[in-house]
Amino acid sequence: MSDDAARAAELLAGHRASIDRLDAIVVYTLAERFKHTQAVGRLKAEHNLPASDKAREAQQIERLEWLAKEADLDPEFAKKFLSFVIQEVIQHHNQHINQT
Numbered sequence: 001m002s003d004d005a006a007r008a009a010e011l012l013a014g015h016r017a018s019i020d021r022l023d024a025i026v027v028y029t030l031a032e033r034f035k036h037t038q039a040v041g042r043l044k045a046e047h048n049l050p051a052s053d054k055a056r057e058a059q060q061i062e063r064l065e066w067l068a069k070e071a072d073l074d075p076e077f078a079k080k081f082l083s084f085v086i087q088e089v090i091q092h093h094n095q096h097i098n099q100t
Contacts, residue, residue, distance in 0.1 A: 033085075034092070041093035051093035057086050 001009070044051060061079055068078035 030085075034089070037089040038092060041089070041095070041097075044093055045097045045099070051097055052086075052090045060086070 041051070043049070061082055064078050064082045065075040068075040
């Protein structure tokens with residue numbers, strides 16, 4: 001293997017290690033987020049509140065788009081990602097409501 005190829009392999013390994021660490025951070029962060037949204041779902045169910053809050057969802061999407069721009073991340077991707085997460089949260093909230 002040439003020196004250039006060896007250096008490229010070393011750089012690739014470093015990038016992949018960073019990606020692996022970041023993936024772990026994303027997974028643990030999402031797990032923590034869902035613990036809180038589960039608690040919100042239980043509160044909503046206990047107090048007969050609707051599973052979704054369209055005003056809050058719109059606020060969060062707007063906020064995430066701003067954060068994405070600040071972080072130099074495609075705002076459309078961020079919006080799609082948050083929309084997916086919100087739909088999962090609503091589904092969990094509905095499950096809590098159906099259990100009460």
